[in-house]
């Protein structure tokens with residue numbers, strides 16, 4: 536049942552405020568400015584002894600894991616990184632007893648992720664799952680973890696589950712941070728930010744008519760560049776994947792800082808750029824990148840917290856805490872991908888050549 540929407544993708548984008556509400560519900564502990572994650576299966580002493588966190592997932596779940604790794608480093612100061620599970624399992628990785636492994640999957644059935652988990656467990660590693668489908672293979676195989684509570688996601692292209700997975704990582708990061716050295720004040724700041732998310736998501740979704748207009752404006756592009764820096768980079772990668780999957784327009788994501796090391800050569804009027812420009816400590820650096828693109832007559836669509844003078848168009852999103860901004864900044868670009876695909880007459884819920892869960896090698 537699409538509840539009045541023309542596609543599951545549109546329905547699932549529209550459901551994100553309630554989905555985020557669901558992942559937060561019952562988990563916040565205001566007294567200690569922390570969160571409780573029931574099934575984690577990691578006591579405080581174990582949580583304190585983790586030296587490193589390695590996050591494994593594929594596609595959109597991998598991108599959610601990249602933001603998750605940044606959240607864990609920022610809030611819990613534990614070195615963390617994400618890697619495609621599909622790469623990890625083929626490279627005889629060093630499995631370190633002080634590393635906590637986290638497997639991320641919407642379906643919980645992705646074979647590359649499951650195989651990585653099984654190999655890790657065989658070698659005695661501790662593996663947590665951040666999974667949407669309850670009781671799925673990866674959820675069962677993991678030592679513990681947390682459910683993402685996005686609800687059923689039908690469209691092959693993941694939207695609401697991405698958002699909820701990142702929120703679940705914010706909860707995990709906050710939990711680990713408050714066991715280690717995140718202050719009560721910072722814990723409160725993050726909790727208040729998390730509580731603002733559902734209202735801010737609805738605010739972003741109200742801009743749909745404007746986003747649709749922009750999508751029609753850029754739908755003739757053969758290729759698009761997506762750029763962002765640090766917190767904005769995984770957002771750019773995910774937005775680029777969304778556009779590719781659903782519209783079949785070629786899109787490439789690059790760290791804004793790497794533009795001058797190569798991709799600037801591509802910039803010309805026929806190659807538009809989508810730039811993620813949060814109001815954080817890197818704002819001036821990002822503005823300089825926009826200037827570089829403008830000087831080469833590149834068309835720019837910015838997603839930002841305030842109007843960007845160098846951009847041809849700016850989609851303004853509400854500001855949250857710096858650490859949580861990536862959760863919001865990709866949402867308008869889900870609608871951008873959707874409306875581009877709609878304008879091009881694509882099969883939105885079932886893009887060619889793709890399956891909802893890849894249960895084979």
Ligand code: M6R
Pocket residue numbers: 593594595596597639640641642643644645648691692693694780889891892893
């Ligand atoms: O079910 P999973 O999260 O494990 O799936 C992983 C990827 O196959 C998936 O995210 C894929 O990239 C989607 N089509 C993204 O929209």
